[in-house]
Amino acid sequence: MLTTRLLVLAVLLAALGPVRADMWTNQAGRVIEARLKEFDGVWVTLVRTNSSTLRLPLSALCKTDQRRVRAQKSQSIAPGFVQAAYKDAVGILERFQRLPADQQTAEGREKAVHMACSVFDARVNARSAELTDKDVLYEVRRLRASLANRAQ
Amino acid sequence: MKTRVAFLSVLLGAGLASAGTLRPSMIVYGVIRDSYGIRLSPDSASISAFLGTNEVARTTIRPQPNGANYRFDVNVSDPRTAAPNEVTPGATVALRVKMGTVVQPTIGTHTFVAQGNGATVNINLILGVDTDGDGLPDDWESMVIANSGGAVSNLTQVGPGQDLDGDGMTDSQEFFYGSFAFLPGDELRMSALTLLGNGRLSFTFTPIEGAIYWVETSPSLTAPVWTINPISLTEFGELRAGEFRGGALPMTIYIAPAGPTDFYRLRSK
Numbered sequence: 001m002l003t004t005r006l007l008v009l010a011v012l013l014a015a016l017g018p019v020r021a022d023m024w025t026n027q028a029g030r031v032i033e034a035r036l037k038e039f040d041g042v043w044v045t046l047v048r049t050n051s052s053t054l055r056l057p058l059s060a061l062c063k064t065d066q067r068r069v070r071a072q073k074s075q076s077i078a079p080g081f082v083q084a085a086y087k088d089a090v091g092i093l094e095r096f097q098r099l100p101a102d103q104q105t106a107e108g109r110e111k112a113v114h115m116a117c118s119v120f121d122a123r124v125n126a127r128s129a130e131l132t133d134k135d136v137l138y139e140v141r142r143l144r145a146s147l148a149n150r151a152q
Numbered sequence: 153m154k155t156r157v158a159f160l161s162v163l164l165g166a167g168l169a170s171a172g173t174l175r176p177s178m179i180v181y182g183v184i185r186d187s188y189g190i191r192l193s194p195d196s197a198s199i200s201a202f203l204g205t206n207e208v209a210r211t212t213i214r215p216q217p218n219g220a221n222y223r224f225d226v227n228v229s230d231p232r233t234a235a236p237n238e239v240t241p242g243a244t245v246a247l248r249v250k251m252g253t254v255v256q257p258t259i260g261t262h263t264f265v266a267q268g269n270g271a272t273v274n275i276n277l278i279l280g281v282d283t284d285g286d287g288l289p290d291d292w293e294s295m296v297i298a299n300s301g302g303a304v305s306n307l308t309q310v311g312p313g314q315d316l317d318g319d320g321m322t323d324s325q326e327f328f329y330g331s332f333a334f335l336p337g338d339e340l341r342m343s344a345l346t347l348l349g350n351g352r353l354s355f356t357f358t359p360i361e362g363a364i365y366w367v368e369t370s371p372s373l374t375a376p377v378w379t380i381n382p383i384s385l386t387e388f389g390e391l392r393a394g395e396f397r398g399g400a401l402p403m404t405i406y407i408a409p410a411g412p413t414d415f416y417r418l419r420s421k
Binding site: 080081083084085087088091092094095096098099100102103108111112114115118119122123126127129130 | 187194195196251299338401402
């Protein structure tokens with residue numbers, strides 16, 4: 001009976017396969033193999049292959065892996081000031097959406113989107129020299145497009 | 153044992169020395185808006201105070217009480233012992249806003265005169281350039297012009313005395329309040345006035361999220377004397393005189409009329 005149970009367990013474990021782990025590099029260039037478990041916006045929790053947990057600030061990882069953490073946890077890889085600009089631009093559109101229904105005309109929406117895009121552009125252009133990474137630039141363009149698309 | 157006592161006395165001595173280094177300071181706070189009138193949100197910019205070319209304080213945009221989005225302490229030294237690069241009462245201190253490494257132009261007063269310990273100074277700043285000198289940034293005025301459908305075409309046609317969308321709020325009021333100057337219907341307006349069974353009066357308005365509001369009353373409009381009126385945010389809630397913060401949804405305000413004829417107004421900052 002015990003043998004049968006162990007055999008079933010072994011088959012199940014084999015079917016699940018090994019827990020997927022990635023290589024992560026910190027700012028000092030040290031590499032560890034671990035699985036990304038959590039990211040709260042500041043702190044990253046990694047689970048190493050020996051099951052021990054490692055908690056470290058996002059800034060402790062190299063730039064590439066910082067972006068990878070954000071990407072894997074579905075967070076924008078755009079710098080903080082771009083995200084702040086996007087948040088403020090979205091706030092303009094949300095203000096329009098709170099207007100009485102009869103005021104929410106297509107023309108009005110277009111004007112509100114124009115204002116939101118203007119705010120986003122001004123803030124981002126003020127620090128455009130900092131946007132050199134092509135992946136980050138792609139993300140900035142994606143955020144900008146998502147604002148513009150709200151006019152439709 | 154002697155070693156422990158000596159260690160403790162060293163610690164206490166260090167504590168006293170630390171307490172002795174506390175310096176008199178004043179508080180500087182306010183709201184920084186971008187060139188479209190939007191209050192900057194966290195991570196947008198840093199703010200520094202300068203005495204000449206010497207940076208004496210620095211902070212970043214963070215939500216603060218009373219709707220402010222920055223605040224810092226500026227040390228104020230005794231003029232008898234102060235070094236030349238330290239702030240003393242009467243010195244003129246300038247604020248600078250940086251986005252990344254770039255200092256942003258500001259409109260209006262960006263300096264203050266240092267005061268004594270515990271003093272508080274409110275400095276609100278608008279980023280941008282104001283070519284026509286009406287206190288409103290060119291970026292915002294250009295955006296309003298672009299959305300005017302051809303009704304206005306130059307910066308001087310948008311400003312404190314103008315009301316492009318004809319909703320009763322001037323362009324300048326709309327800029328500072330945060331409503332759309334090119335769309336009628338989102339102005340600050342009390343509506344749905346209702347006299348309730350419990351003797352209270354209610355009205356509804358659509359707030360700007362995060363803005364500060366209060367209600368004032370006057371017994372007459374001929375020689376008005378406006379005072380802050382107690383309000384409640386619930387029909388039977390306690391009435392309190394003071395400010396309240398706008399939420400994301402339309403708000404209903406409850407007041408208790410004092411006499412047979414009273415006048416009320418809703419204000420914001």
